[in-house]
Amino acid sequence: MAKAKVAFFDFTCCEGCQIEMTNFGDAAFLELLNHVEIVEFREVMSEKTKEPIDIALVEGSFTREADRKRLEEIRNRAKIVIAYGACAATGGVNALKNHMTDYKEDVYGKDAGMPHLDSQKALPISAAIKVDYCVYGCPMDKYELLRILSHLLHDKEPVIPNYPVCVECKRNGTICRYQEGDHCIGQVARAGCGAPCPADGIPCEACRGFVDKPNEKALKKVLIEKAKFSEKRAESKSRIFSANLRSDAQ
Amino acid sequence: MMNAYFITEKDFKNFVSAMVQSLTVIGPVAKRKKFVFAKLESAEDLRLDYDVTLLPPKKEFFPPSQDMVRFEKDKYEGCISPQEKILLGVHFYDIKAIDMTDRLFREKNEDWNYLANREAATIIGSNIQTISERAFWGTVGKDVPPKGHDGFITKINGGYVYETRGDKGEALVKFGSFAKATDAQVKEARAVNENVMGKCPEKLNRSSKEIAEKVRKAFSKEAFWEALAEDCFSCGSCNIVCPTCYCFDVQDNWNLDQVSGARTRYWDACLTEDFAKVSLGGGATENFREERAERFRHRIMRKASYLNEKLGGPACVGCGRCSAACTSDIADPVNVINKIMEA
Amino acid sequence: MHCNCSYSDKNIFLPKETEILKVEQPTELEKHFTLKMKDGATMAFAPGQILEVSLFGYGEIPIGFASSPTRKDSFDIVVRSVGRVSKAINKLEKGQSVFVRGPLGSGFDLDKLRGHDVLIIAGGIGLCPTRSLIQYIMDRRSEFKKFTLFYGAKDPSQQLFLSDLANWRKSNDVDYYETVDKGDEKWTGNVGVITTLFKKTQISPDTRAVICGPPVMFKFVIAELDKVGIPRSNVYVDLERRMKCGVGKCGHCQINDKYVCVDGPVFSYADIEHLEEAL
Numbered sequence: 019m020a021k022a023k024v025a026f027f028d029f030t031c032c033e034g035c036q037i038e039m040t041n042f043g044d045a046a047f048l049e050l051l052n053h054v055e056i057v058e059f060r061e062v063m064s065e066k067t068k069e070p071i072d073i074a075l076v077e078g079s080f081t082r083e084a085d086r087k088r089l090e091e092i093r094n095r096a097k098i099v100i101a102y103g104a105c106a107a108t109g110g111v112n113a114l115k116n117h118m119t120d121y122k123e124d125v126y127g128k129d130a131g132m133p134h135l136d137s138q139k140a141l142p143i144s145a146a147i148k149v150d151y152c153v154y155g156c157p158m159d160k161y162e163l164l165r166i167l168s169h170l171l172h173d174k175e176p177v178i179p180n181y182p183v184c185v186e187c188k189r190n191g192t193i194c195r196y197q198e199g200d201h202c203i204g205q206v207a208r209a210g211c212g213a214p215c216p217a218d219g220i221p222c223e224a225c226r227g228f229v230d231k232p233n234e235k236a237l238k239k240v241l242i243e244k245a246k247f248s249e250k251r252a253e254s255k256s257r258i259f260s261a262n263l264r265s266d267a268q
Numbered sequence: 269m270m271n272a273y274f275i276t277e278k279d280f281k282n283f284v285s286a287m288v289q290s291l292t293v294i295g296p297v298a299k300r301k302k303f304v305f306a307k308l309e310s311a312e313d314l315r316l317d318y319d320v321t322l323l324p325p326k327k328e329f330f331p332p333s334q335d336m337v338r339f340e341k342d343k344y345e346g347c348i349s350p351q352e353k354i355l356l357g358v359h360f361y362d363i364k365a366i367d368m369t370d371r372l373f374r375e376k377n378e379d380w381n382y383l384a385n386r387e388a389a390t391i392i393g394s395n396i397q398t399i400s401e402r403a404f405w406g407t408v409g410k411d412v413p414p415k416g417h418d419g420f421i422t423k424i425n426g427g428y429v430y431e432t433r434g435d436k437g438e439a440l441v442k443f444g445s446f447a448k449a450t451d452a453q454v455k456e457a458r459a460v461n462e463n464v465m466g467k468c469p470e471k472l473n474r475s476s477k478e479i480a481e482k483v484r485k486a487f488s489k490e491a492f493w494e495a496l497a498e499d500c501f502s503c504g505s506c507n508i509v510c511p512t513c514y515c516f517d518v519q520d521n522w523n524l525d526q527v528s529g530a531r532t533r534y535w536d537a538c539l540t541e542d543f544a545k546v547s548l549g550g551g552a553t554e555n556f557r558e559e560r561a562e563r564f565r566h567r568i569m570r571k572a573s574y575l576n577e578k579l580g581g582p583a584c585v586g587c588g589r590c591s592a593a594c595t596s597d598i599a600d601p602v603n604v605i606n607k608i609m610e611a
Numbered sequence: 612m613h614c615n616c617s618y619s620d621k622n623i624f625l626p627k628e629t630e631i632l633k634v635e636q637p638t639e640l641e642k643h644f645t646l647k648m649k650d651g652a653t654m655a656f657a658p659g660q661i662l663e664v665s666l667f668g669y670g671e672i673p674i675g676f677a678s679s680p681t682r683k684d685s686f687d688i689v690v691r692s693v694g695r696v697s698k699a700i701n702k703l704e705k706g707q708s709v710f711v712r713g714p715l716g717s718g719f720d721l722d723k724l725r726g727h728d729v730l731i732i733a734g735g736i737g738l739c740p741t742r743s744l745i746q747y748i749m750d751r752r753s754e755f756k757k758f759t760l761f762y763g764a765k766d767p768s769q770q771l772f773l774s775d776l777a778n779w780r781k782s783n784d785v786d787y788y789e790t791v792d793k794g795d796e797k798w799t800g801n802v803g804v805i806t807t808l809f810k811k812t813q814i815s816p817d818t819r820a821v822i823c824g825p826p827v828m829f830k831f832v833i834a835e836l837d838k839v840g841i842p843r844s845n846v847y848v849d850l851e852r853r854m855k856c857g858v859g860k861c862g863h864c865q866i867n868d869k870y871v872c873v874d875g876p877v878f879s880y881a882d883i884e885h886l887e888e889a890l
Contacts, residue, residue: 538862
């Protein structure tokens with residue numbers, strides 16, 4: 019098996035997923051390097067290339083028309099494009115702004131009018147180029163990325179779950195947040211992370227986006243009836259990471 | 269060999285301690301305000317006053333993920349490697365469920381990935397001291413007796429009656445200061461176990477046979493199932509926590525070296541969207557249970573009707589775990605079945 | 612690799628190795644493999660039974676035998692590239708290994724077909740599992756009475772087993788009728804769904820009928836068989852579901868209370884017509 023050429027790119031994001039990549043810090047990453055050659059990775063190396071690549075891992079959402087050209091260049095160079103991390107895969111937390119118009123002054127104060135702060139709606143990179151696979155999550159789960167890369171190295175379409183986080187919580191024997199008087203939106207969230215948050219007593223925020231057919235109506239109902247949310251809070255709850263996946267996505 | 273012994277409360281603790289020191293003992297332990305079956309580190313961990321555990325004890329024989337074949341390049345082998353353990357403090361409804369999964373993994377094609385673990389286990393039941401909020405074990409499958417366990421402990425005044433059911437249960441007697449139980453003690457234990465049966469908060473009002481027939485006939489009431497499943501998330505929680513659910517998915521993965529790996533089975537759930545979906549090629553798929561109402565119905569059918577002939581009663585033991593796990597609170601079989609029976 | 616357990620021969624999930632003797636590619640998506648057990652054993656099966664075919668790392672898929680058990684030296688499978696496992700298997704070449712568990716499930720009850728007229732109705736890839744039965748009947752032709760075969764494909768490029776088709780067209784042993792949903796410039800045969808073939812010949816009500824094809828096909832074909840007057844107990848259907856474990860445990864292939872992988876995939880229609888999820 020010849021080493022696959024892998025490159026990392028980032029767009030509108032915090033680069034947290036690249037950091038997460040470097041967090042292996044153990045044999046896993048070094049073992050991975052036996053099978054892939056990393057040709058571009060801003061967080062850890064300064065080299066850049068224009069050569070064809072086997073797998074492009076793109077982080078960050080598509081928020082400016084000006085980024086389209088760079089994304090297209092990546093697409094043209096790469097055999098496989100993976101959107102990794104919530105921002106690239108679904109628009110992620112950046113898409114929280116998509117239903118609002120009055121945030122700029124709040125966030126940037128007197129600098130709000132500066133041209134470099136101009137951006138459009140936050141969209142997944144699939145809004146600009148064809149994406150082959152997604153590694154969901156904020157940050158993405160590095161072990162899931164390893165598994166997806168492993169499958170791709172063997173020319174196998176990666177297995178990405180279409181069942182909710184509840185399945186993983188239950189397999190883990192985690193106490194449901196609702197049984198502790200809390201809320202959670204794991205019922206509509208795409209699994210694959212292993213459900214670490216509820217295991218630590220933190221509600222799932224669906225950072226991996228939704229399953230293919232989320233029951234949004236039931237979610238709102240449960241948040242109101244069981245978690246005692248106000249109607250408004252229940253209505254907007256899943257926006258935090260999944261604004262672009264909601265039926266009311268703009 | 270069936271014998272009845274008595275042990276005082278104080279000696280019981282020593283009995284558990286002695287077992288914990290030399291054997292792997294799995295029992296109900298507290299997890300915050302809930303309970304789970306876990307390895308006992310000391311006798312103090314054991315909480316026989318538990319109401320119900322989050323997951324049923326099936327996980328000890330049929331773990332949430334289990335390697336079935338390991339491979340390295342072209343070499344491969346099975347990996348059945350049972351470990352002896354004692355399951356202590358299993359409620360009667362879970363004993364019934366274990367007996368059902370025993371039969372289902374044994375029928376037609378014996379699945380030793382399960383059966384080896386099962387045979388390596390000693391199962392000691394215990395009486396129900398606290399009744400869980402959603403329990404209905406008092407009225408479900410009354411014709412199906414708990415069996416397949418090796419002993420049963422009942423708390424009575426001043427101590428415990430330990431009834432053994434064969435060699436494996438008898439082998440534990442040596443760990444404690446047991447006396448032969450008196451007839452009065454055995455009678456008291458029997459009364460304890462009988463009295464609790466009428467105390468469940470939820471009840472089925474008809475026999476399993478009547479339920480099986482009428483539920484099966486309700487299959488085609490599409491609107492009924494659609495209404496019931498309207499708030500279903502297809503999250504599969506009701507399946508995964510069920511002591512008689514045993515469906516699984518199988519996935520292959522490579523290890524980091526990319527040449528070795530395993531074929532692993534994982535607990536699966538027939539409520540999830542893709543459970544019955546197949547690829548037909550050229551991007552086309554066929555989902556044989558595409559609508560959530562169809563999947564919701566399938567679970568109720570399986571619990572109340574489909575398996576009755578094989579098991580001699582319903583594939584539901586009334587533990588109420590599904591009812592508690594369902595955030596929309598629509599999974600409760602009592603609610604669904606009583607609705608059908610009253611219609 | 613080291614396993615000190617004594618359960619190896621008891622692990623129903625442990626596959627056996629086979630060697631690929633021959634590979635052909637009849638269509639763009641399908642490959643036709645001829646396999647032989649690596650340990651030299653004969654694969655003893657009934658037409659209609661299935662195999663779980665696998666490659667380590669990729670997984671397992673259920674596939675029906677595409678050859679007759681009367682041909683003992685080897686056996687055939689046809690793999691359609693539809694998912695992870697099939698795509699990986701279809702990259703293999705002669706001499707390489709695939710791994711199999713089986714035979715599994717229940718196939719055609721040949722005693723119920725022997726001595727009668729037989730009609731096989733195969734749509735699309737449904738020809739693969741029925742080819743096992745077709746070969747069997749052709750190999751033991753005298754044991755059966757009139758033998759009719761209907762085969763429908765989407766278009767001429769999707770036709771499988773081209774050399775078989777050429778033989779069947781000429782053969783006196785089988786009344787062979789074929790159709791395509793959509794023809795091309797070279798196609799001179801029948802165009803239309805498979806039920807249009809019923810007009811082409813006379814089928815006796817005493818016929819034993821076998822149906823295998825895409826899920827959508829069954830209801831229409833059964834309506835035609837009803838018209839002919841064939842009792843439903845003499846109609847056999849070969850069903851497809853997500854047969855994941857192949858041994859009646861994993862639950863994915865269930866039709867109501869039946870496990871397709873052990874109770875089927877071949878069923879007498881009379882046994883399943885009351886099952887709402889069957890067709």
